[in-house]
Amino acid sequence: MTDLGGSHSWLRDAAGGVERAHGGALAARSRPSDDDLATVRGFPVAERQSIGPRIERVRFGVAPPATAILKSGGFWRGARESILYESGLLDFAIDGAPRFLGSGAGAWILIEDCDATRRPDLASQQDVRAVFQRLASIHAHHRNLYERIDEITRESLASAPLTMASPCDAIDRADDLTEMVVAASRSRQTWEIGAREVAALDSIREWARGPFGVTLADAETTLLHGDYQVGNWLIDAAEEVRVIDWELAAVGPGILDLQFVDVDGRWSVFAPSGDDALIALDAYCQRCSDLHAAVPRDPVAAARDAVTWGAIAGARARLADFRSGEGKTRGNRAEIPGQVVDLIAISERGARRRLGL
Secondary structure, three states: OOOOOOOOOOOEOOOOOEOOOOOOOOOOOOOOOHHHHHHHHOOOEEEEEEEEOOEEEEEEOOOOOEEEEEEOOOOOOOOHHHHHHHOOOOOHHHHOOOOEEEEOOOOOEEEEOOOOOEOOOOOOHHHHHHHHHHHHHHHHHOOOHHHHOOHHHHHHHHOOOOOOOOOHHHHHHHHHHHHHHHHHHOOHHHOOOOHHHHHHHHHHHHHHHOHHHHHHOOOOEEEEOOOOOHHHEEEOOOOOEEEOOOOOOEEEEHHHHHOOOEOOOOOOOOOOEOHHHHHHHHHHHHHHHHOOOOOOOOHHHHHHHHHHHHHHHHHHHHHHHHHHOOOOOOOOHHHHHHHHHHHHHHHHHHHHHHHOO
16 A cells, blocks of 8 residues: 555566566665775676666676666655665565665665566465565564664654554544645645545544554564565575565554455455465464464454555555655656545545444
8 A cells, every 4th residue: 555656676577587667756866886886896897787767787797697786766765775774674584685785875775686586476375375474574573673773764764654653653643644635625736635535534533543453452563564565575596585675664563564465355466365365364473473473363354454554654645745746656646636535445444344334
């Protein structure tokens, strides 16, 4: 739900070709010279290939050939991914993130080129279980995150759409969304948003104060990927799950990373759906239990609540982007109000179901 167009720019198919190369409006960031990169890696640069806005594949002149991915900009106009790498928070062994190779003081990062990988098959129980076992390992490892990070990292994560530093944030964000929707309903620029959407916020606020609070009661605050869906999962030659594109990383209850898991089999093409979603939840909960991490009392309800929260986060982020004019949302700015209407409908449907309405 919060996928507003993160880079996803260096996924590769099995043959090594660029699968997708797109991005939104990016902040102007420093682009390192060949000498800068040679200093970091210790090898001269032989070739640089653009594979997306401010994202390059770099080949170094060494035998055997060595390549890396250079990211000198981020979709969210910030340095969140750089901060996570430079702080040492991301660990390949735990998180499956590309290995960190070097950086330029937050202006750019050089990371491992994950070639010879494949996308997980959502119809494969083995792949689905592996992907969600990896997610559980990430959440278990990063428990009590705020106690172990510096102020810069904390502030960076706090600005992410999915972040929930405390259960009270659920109520505050629902109230905040209400104010934003009311304001939008009065603007000619957002004529698609009207009384129907304003009324929908009543059940959303009631859900935030009731059922969602129950779901959050035993949850542990941890590092969230923020966009945990099939576009950001890879499986390497050793059958290890790799997790890429940490630009939307956040902090909050681990269950929020289940925002794309569709237990009702209605809509998701981004994560397991229907019976496969139940397999994903079982794998996630079992691994959490094995690692002595918090396990949701009702995994299905938790997954549904995550979808609702993701829709709220997405609606808030889009409205904020529309108001600021920063151009973070993928696609045409004129499409944002319609996207917000759809997200409010999703969140209202989830809230009403949990309220028994």
